[in-house]
Amino acid sequence: METTVEFLRRLGVSTSSDGRRRWPDAVKARIVAETLLPGATVNAVARKYDVRANHVSSWRRMAKDGELVLPVLGKEAAFAPLVVFDSPPAPPPSEVDALSPAIEIVAGEMLIKLDGTTPAARVAQIVRALGETA
Incomplete structure (x- = not known):
């Protein structure tokens, strides 16, 4: 021993x-x-x-306090399934409104309302175009 x-x-x-x-x-x-x-x-x-x-x-x-990293004892390691998409899947229509509030652009007396799912690049194009006409 x-x-x-x-x-x-x-x-x-x-x-x-x-x-x-x-x-x-x-x-x-x-x-x-x-x-x-x-x-x-x-x-x-x-x-x-x-x-x-x-x-x-x-x-x-x-x-x-995070100064020691503890090992996992008494359990086997498990892996979660991984699903890869080329682009993120679109949420169901009921969730779109909750996740993406409408975008409002105010330029002088003009109000432009966009759907919350409008890509940021498109919003930037609209803002640039408004700046050129001012």
Whole structure:
């Protein structure tokens, strides 16, 4: 049976001559991820890795702050289907009104109302044309 030092060394933890340990971020992240599994406690996981529970709690805080990227434990990776279109599909007519409000261009006393789905390039052409006639 391997000793704690051998176990930790196998994980990548280095131990100095005075007993201090250097925990790589990947090992910290794995330990934190184990504390998030159902039924796990910080104290139990800390005992498993022979580390103080307050260290594990501080690593959890690091993960919460985005300083550690946690691996996914206990679940297999799954992929979502990908559908690629040459151009985005047109939304149903009932959604067009909600997604694209009408465009109104005011030039002097003139009011031009465009459908919300009018391409931006066409709107720019109209605005340029109005500028040339002013």
